[in-house]
Amino acid sequence: MSSGRCAACRYLRRRCTQDCILSPYFPSNNPQRFASVHRIYGASNVTKLLQRLPTHLRSEAADSLYFEAQCRLEDPVYGCVGLIFLLQQQIHSAESQLIKTQAEIAVMKSQTQHPQTQPFRAISGSNNLLLQQSDNDANLIFSNQVSSGFI
Amino acid sequence: MGSGSSPCASCKLLRRRCAKDCIFAPYFPSDDPHKFAIVHKVFGASNVSKMLQELPVQQRADAVSSLVYEANARVRDPVYGCVGAISYLQNQVSQLQMQLAVAQTEILCIQMQHHQDDSALALPTQMQHHDDDDYKPFLLPTTHNLDNISQYINFASSSNVIQDPAATVKRESLWT
Numbered sequence: 001m002s003s004g005r006c007a008a009c010r011y012l013r014r015r016c017t018q019d020c021i022l023s024p025y026f027p028s029n030n031p032q033r034f035a036s037v038h039r040i041y042g043a044s045n046v047t048k049l050l051q052r053l054p055t056h057l058r059s060e061a062a063d064s065l066y067f068e069a070q071c072r073l074e075d076p077v078y079g080c081v082g083l084i085f086l087l088q089q090q091i092h093s094a095e096s097q098l099i100k101t102q103a104e105i106a107v108m109k110s111q112t113q114h115p116q117t118q119p120f121r122a123i124s125g126s127n128n129l130l131l132q133q134s135d136n137d138a139n140l141i142f143s144n145q146v147s148s149g150f151i
Numbered sequence: 152m153g154s155g156s157s158p159c160a161s162c163k164l165l166r167r168r169c170a171k172d173c174i175f176a177p178y179f180p181s182d183d184p185h186k187f188a189i190v191h192k193v194f195g196a197s198n199v200s201k202m203l204q205e206l207p208v209q210q211r212a213d214a215v216s217s218l219v220y221e222a223n224a225r226v227r228d229p230v231y232g233c234v235g236a237i238s239y240l241q242n243q244v245s246q247l248q249m250q251l252a253v254a255q256t257e258i259l260c261i262q263m264q265h266h267q268d269d270s271a272l273a274l275p276t277q278m279q280h281h282d283d284d285d286y287k288p289f290l291l292p293t294t295h296n297l298d299n300i301s302q303y304i305n306f307a308s309s310s311n312v313i314q315d316p317a318a319t320v321k322r323e324s325l326w327t
Contacts, residue, residue: 018298040197040202049193049229057230064234068221076202077210080233081217087240094247108261 007034012043021050025062033066045117160187165196174203178215186219191221 006023009016011034022043026034037046046065050058060089071080078085157168157202159176169176175196185195199218203211204207225232 025277037309040194043194049225050238053229064231066226067234069234072202072221076206077214078217080237081220083237084240086232087237087244090244091240091247094244094251098247098251098254100278101251101258103232105254105257105261108258108265111262112264132186 007031008038008043011035011038021047021058026048027061036069036073037062040072041065047097157181160184161191161196164188165190174200178212179205189222190215190218194218194227297314 005016005028006020007026007028008022008031010022010028011031022034026037041049046062049065050061053061057112071083075082155216158167158181159173159182160179160181161175162169162173163181164184175187179190187196194202202218203214206214221233224236228235231238
């Protein structure tokens with residue numbers, strides 16, 4: 001009996017029936033996957049969530065639950081939201097860099113038409129400046145969030 | 152806290168007495184029942200309680216905010232939750248990196264053109280090495296989280312079902 005159980009039923013120490021909703025997504029060869037999801041969401045919440053979805057979407061849902069559970073285990077305060085915030089900061093920084101670089105291209109092209117003597121060598125310095133500014137902005141945002149309180 | 156006054160939103164929903172040291176009370180006031188309801192729906196009260204107990208007090212407010220955010224995302228998108236937004240943002244970062252690399256290459260070309268036109272310091276090989284050091288494309292920092300997490304992301308990028316996460320991310324701030 002024990003060899004036929006999925007990771008979920010093995011973890012929960014129950015019989016794994018043929019129509020076990022969790023078994024396709026939590027195979028017995030990866031017990032850590034269910035353990036992570038169970039620790040954050042709980043087996044019954046995961047079961048309810050998957051039951052509400054059409055069968056062809058459950059695999060993706062189980063994967064995303066596992067991903068978010070892993071994020072939360074690695075970062076108990078922010079979970080995957082920390083990653084979202086980091087990406088938003090990177091997008092903001094990259095957009096600023098891109099705008100600046102494109103402006104420099106425009107200036108250099110106009111210099112080609114109207115030659116001047118000063119070459120542009122500002123990029124590495126300005127990259128550092130932008131990165132520093134974005135770091136400071138990140139610090140400001142976090143402290144504002146903490147001080148404003150979400151109680 | 153809720154012992155003398157009305158119970159917190161958690162104890163009200165769970166129909167229990169709100170103790171003086173109720174772990175939920177500081178973060179789930181009675182005037183916002185939806186906040187706890189959605190967190191309870193996705194994570195479960197006992198899981199949230201365990202998570203908060205494992206954190207120092209000064210970090211619990213942020214933890215609750217992130218749990219509320221995740222729970223809202225999961226209710227809005229039961230298949231992908233926050234992962235949909237993460238996948239979308241990563242694609243945006245990749246596109247911006249490519250655009251930046253193209254722009255920086257264009258600057259290189261224009262500068263080489265200038266030097267060739269001047270023909271004063273025409274040393275293309277040396278310039279190439281020097282400029283490669285200066286003009287590094289913007290790269291994602293390899294944080295611990297990203298290194299460990301990137302392996303899990305492939306399924307999201309291959310899917311066509313990204314239900315307008317841009318609107319989701321833009322519409323609400325990080326701590327709605």
